[in-house]
Amino acid sequence: MSNEIEARLEALGLSLPDAPAPAANYVPYVLTGNTLYVSGQISAMDGELIKGKVGTDLTVEEGTAAAMACALSLLAQVKAALGGDLTRLKRVVKLVGFVNSLGNFTDQPKVINGASDLMVAVLGDKGRHARSAVSAAALPLGVAVEIEGIFEVE
Incomplete structure (x- = not known):
């Protein structure tokens, strides 16, 4: 499965970044039983933060790309938590x-679709998940999107 996941990423023209290190006094993930909790991953691509308010500084499409970047970081954390063995990932x-946005912005679901769609594109049915998409007046370091995840693993 790990090779299948890597192949799907490659076919999409994507690769997993290095798992980001925590920026404060917390851990990037906690594995308890068969449940893996991954701390919020902020929007960054190629080492550069994706900053701004979606709907003001960034378009919905740019916000969607920021959410995709968060999803790649989530998968990188999953891979790190599982010792590099993505075959142990059962499902999202x-x-x-x-979503960093103003009170009158209501397209948070469209933005977070970037992460949801990426999970399904890479993992198939194992990528289908429950989810919340909410507005935030501000996010750490001024980033556009932050996403946390819960995963079932073997």
């Missing part, structure tokens, strides 16, 4: 997405 259980 839930994603919680936060």
Whole structure:
């Protein structure tokens, strides 16, 4: 399965970044039993933060790309938590997405679709999940999107 996941990523022209290190006094993930909780991953691509308010500074499409970047970081954390063995990933259980936006912006679900669609494109049915998509007045370091995830693993 790990090779299948890597092949799907490659076919999409994507690759997993290095799993980001925590920026404060927390751990990037917690594995308890068959449940893996991954801390919120902020929007960054190629080492550069994707910053701004979606709907003001960034378009919905740019926000969607930021959410995809968060999803890649989530998968990188899953891979790190499982010792590099993505075959142990059984499914994505839930994603919680936060979108840096103003009170009158209502397209948070469209933005977080970037992460949801990526999970399904890469993992197939194992990528289908429950989710929340909410607005935030501000996010750490001014990033556009932050997403946390819960995963079932073997």
